[in-house]
Amino acid sequence: MIPGKAQNLAVGVIMAWVLGLTVPISAIAIGDGSKLKIAQIRYSGSWDTRKKAPLVLAQEVRFRTSIDVQLTPTVVGITEPAFFELPFALLTGNSRFRLSARERSLLKKWLEGGGFLLVDNTGRSEPSPGFDQSIRSLISDMFPNRTFKKIPPQHVLYRTFYVLDYPVGRVIRRPFLEGLFLDGRVAVVYSQNDLTGAMDRDRLGAWTYDVSPGGEEQRERAKRLATNIIQYAMCLDYKDDQVHLDHLLHKRRWKIQAPTIQAP
Amino acid sequence: MFEQIRNFLFGESMDEDLSSHSSEWIQLGDWSLASQVGVALLVLMILGLTLWNLRRATGLWGRATVLGLRLGVIAILLFAFYQPAQLQEVTAQSTNSILLLLDNSSSMTLGHEMGMRKDAVVDFVQDQREAIRALEETNVVESYRFGEQLKPVDWRKINEHLDATDAHTYFLKSFEELSERYRNRDVGGILLVSDGIDNGRTSQSLADGDDLDRESLRVLRAFDAPIHTFSLDKGIIHDVSVHAIRTSSFAFKRNTTTIEADVRVHGYTGQEVEVELLEEKQLVRTAKLQIKPGRTTYTVSFEFSPERVGDQVYAVRVKPFPDEITLENNERHVVIRVSRDKIRVLQIAGHPSWDVRFLRNHLRQKPGIQLISFFILINTSSSIGIVDPSETALIPFPAEELFVNELASFDLIIFQDFNYGPFSTPQHLHRVRDYVQQGGAFLMIGGRLAMTAGGYQDTELTDILPVDLTPSRLGDSMLDTQSFQAGLTRAGQTHAITQLAFRPEDNVTIWNSLPKLEGLNKTNGLDNEGLALVIHPTIKTGGGEAMPVIAINEPGRGRSAVVASDSLWRWKLPMIGHGGDGEQYNKLLGNLVRWLVRDPDFELVRVTSSKSVRSLGERMELEVRVYTPDYRPAVNQSVSLRILKRLQPGTKLSKPFEVAVEEISDRTDENGRWSFGYDTTQPGIFDVEVRTLVSGRQMTATTVFVVNDERPEMRDTVGTDQLLSLIASSTDGEHRSLNEGIAGLSFQPPRVSEVISRTVHERWNVPGVFFCACILFGLEWWVRRRLGLI
Secondary structure (H helix, E strand, O other): OOOHHHHHHHHHHHHHHHHHOOOOOOOOOOOOHHOOOOOOOEOOOOOOOOOOOHHHHHHHHHHHHHOOOOOOEEEOOOOOOHHHHOOOOEEEOOOOOOOOHHHHHHHHHHHOOOOOOEEEEEEOOOOOOHHHHHHHHHHHHHHHOOOOOOEEOHHHHHHHOOOOOOOOOOOOOOOEEEEEEOOEEEEEEEEEEHHHHOOOOOOOOEEEEOOOOOOOHHHHHHHHHHHHHHHHHHHHHHHHOOOHHHHHHHHHHOOOOOOOOOOO | HHHHHHHHOOOOOOOOOOEEOOOOOOEEOOOOOOHHHHHHHHHHHHHHOOOOOOHHHOOOOHHHHHHHHHHHHHHHHHHHHHOEEEEEEEEEEEEEEEEEEEEOOOHHHHHHEEEHHHHHHHHHHHOHHHHHHHHHHHHHEEEEEOOOOOOEOOOOHHHHHHOOOOOOOOHHHHHHHHHHHHOOOOOOEEEEEEEOOOHHHHHHHHHHHHOOHHHHHHHHHHOOOOOEEEEOOOOOEEEEEEEEEEEEOOOOOOOOEEEEEEEEEEEOOOOEEEEEEEEOOOOEEEEEOOOOOOEEEEEEEEEOOOOEEEEEEEEEOOOOOOEEEEEEOEEEEEEEEOOOOOOEEEEEEEOHHHHHHHHHHHHHHOOOOOEEEEEEOOOOOHHHHHHHHEEOOOOOOOOOHHHHHHHOOOEEEEEEEOOOOOOHHHHHHHHHHHHOOOOOOOEEEEEOOHHHHHOOHHHHHOOOOEEEOOOOOOOOOOEEEEOOOOEOOHHHHHOOOOOOOOOOOHHHHHHHHOOOOEEEOOOOOOOOOOOOEEEEEEEEEEOOOOEEHHHHOOOOEEEEEEEEOOOHHHHHHHHHOHHHHOOOHHHHHHHHHHHOOHHHHHHHEEEEEOOOEEEEEOOEEEEEEOOOOOOEEOOOEEEEEEEEEOOOOOOOOOOOOEEEEEEEEEEOOOOOEEEEEOOOEEEEEEEEEEEEEOOEEEEHHHHHHEEEEEOOOHOOOOOOOOHHHHHHHOOOOOOEEEOOOOOOOOOOOOEEEEEEEEEEEEEEOOOOHHHHHHHHHHHHHHHHHOOOOO
């Protein structure tokens, strides 16, 4: 019987080998500037709770899709000039935080200009109330007339690549995602299920956290959700174009059903 | 004796034996007010003195007698002062006019039993000549022919004067002109002979209701005389005609539009009539009508969806029967301006990218654009192959459906870094080429899978792209990954696509402030009459020219453009980071799309016609408008125009054609307009082509109009009795057929009298007045003496 940690190590080595052999030749941009870079926002607070998750996310997207992804991690501050060169950004945390006025102003301008922000509450045992309050306060400061709204199960986000019924992460605390809608698109997606926790690895390449209650199947669904979110960020709602809708509804008999979460 | 004495004393009496005379008292003395006041004061003074003198008289009777006599004298003097006379006028009744109106329109050339309709009218006048002469004994009979114009004729020579050449029949206009001629004259009645076909306002208003409109009634009743109408016997006339077409003058591409046509059938029953709808002479729809007994008018409705934008010529045509009286009215045309409701755009991307995403976001936010995107989400070696397909939202790329069935339904096709190799696309690229050459629009956006890097140099698309995709002979990579500052060419400084500011120098400044692009698809220069708008600052083609970044051309009837970079999105979000607002990106893409799909509002040169369908001989008015690139009127702009007649059915401005008007040139006025009138001398479909130079670039505009050979009179060959009957009944006249003649018709008696003689009998200067004055004065003197007053 192989001990747990050694087992994880073996899986990691095998995965690395598989990835190395079978990573597809994806379409790539002419210049590096047009590649998808998953930028982790650095801010004053617990911004780096999931250090390896951005890399794993990039690898998963590259492995599964035709998107040209830069695997080198990118960390950026909102006030840095490079921030506006990066249309996709990740903001994670598990404690209270507050952006400066300048950061809020630039972030607002970035979102309105087309930027997409994935926010992940990485609270360990439950969604961090401090982080939750901070992100809602941030949205309220930037857009006084708007607030997070639940993204309904039939939203195109759940079928931009994979067909998903409900959102998951390392855990399933909230069976829904919330979003900030700007000009008909979701500009900010907020997960309280520690989505990046399902994709974080340790120094040896093993998964940092177990996923519950669904185990590895749930981890796979978390990766799929992340892939969908990336696809949405880059393709928007094109899957809502009628030709796709007709095909999916009539040929695949596809439906969405939200899960029922049992109270602990 | 007594009469002589009376005449001597009081003047000649008036002749009471005259049958019509009148008399009245008149005053010959024309005294001023001052004179009359003076006389009045004198009278009062005399009366006053008289009363003063009578104060000494005794006896009431004496005083009254003197006063009465004095008043009598004063009255006679006043009578003489005002010089009264009697005016005697002798009058006599004058004759009135009876008007004979004869229809001279071209419909009178149609058959009527043994000859033409006008022959029947000539026979009628000749048959009724005795009755007409009888009318002339008490009236003045005047005859006219009418149609387009009213012209007096001699009814005795009617066979010479009636030639049935008027192209229209205007009842109301003719009566208005007649009314003006007889404004101050007495009309006893009107005899109107016609086949009942009217092309004017009266029949139009009758078509809307069952009675004549108020204006027509006013004109007809202005004569205050009966109008007796005579209609021709119908006989058997065989004719099928398209009487009218109803449709909107505007339609939207791919939106259902309806054309309704009224078909009139005479002389047939039980047969089937085939009615066709044609677009630009191509058959679109067919309908069949079953002719029913007793029914002459049928309405056919065609529903269709126009597929081409612009002024389109539609015709409704009824297949002729062999024995029809005329074939002139079997076809009618209408021109419908077809506009886009929404621009349908197909975006095919080889993979998701920020360039793809920002372009899609831009297009989807335009309310006038209907966007369908296909993104290739996986690669052939992707791990997705091991996933159950039901767990993904991926669909097969519908190459067949897009490129075979639906291609023509799009206004713009975009290939964005699209690898044509897989998904059966190579076999369809010739369709894309044909689609563009037949009027479609195509945009290729660069990337590693596009242009030469994508292997497109071996495809049919090279026939339509504005750039040469031939690979470098030296084997150099056709991709450059470095950042660069895109620059405008001379044409790009003022072209509508790349004009982000009105003034060229401001435009250059804006372009220089845009963020650098990253990555370029290199080409071998321009091709297919391509025009470079934006270029690389340093990289040259093999021929030494600046490397195009944005280039356009117009292959065949379509338009094509190339953007040789996949980083245009950097002019959006990164531009915002540089302090801009990203609107230049929106404006550039908006301009590009509008130019590609030939948005009419984007056209700086426009030509319109006053009416899209004219009858032969009518004048066609054309108006040309030219704008500067910022859409202000182009003043004193040189413009040239020519008119081409299509010789064969088919596409506009394509050969063969015949030059109807050789190219003529002129200049626009202060409003940027130029008007040109064209007298139509031949029937057919005509294309108008206008050319001008705006900001150094040749601009053209076109429109189309139709000249019908049809004479309006032939639109409906059988008139109805309804109009003639209503004209008669509304004026207390009678409606008869020709063979009933004019005997027994009633007319108004003359209503106008003339003064034959006028005599003035002065009554103030007769001897009787003098004698009366003397007698009264003498009596007064005697009474005054008796009373002791003198």
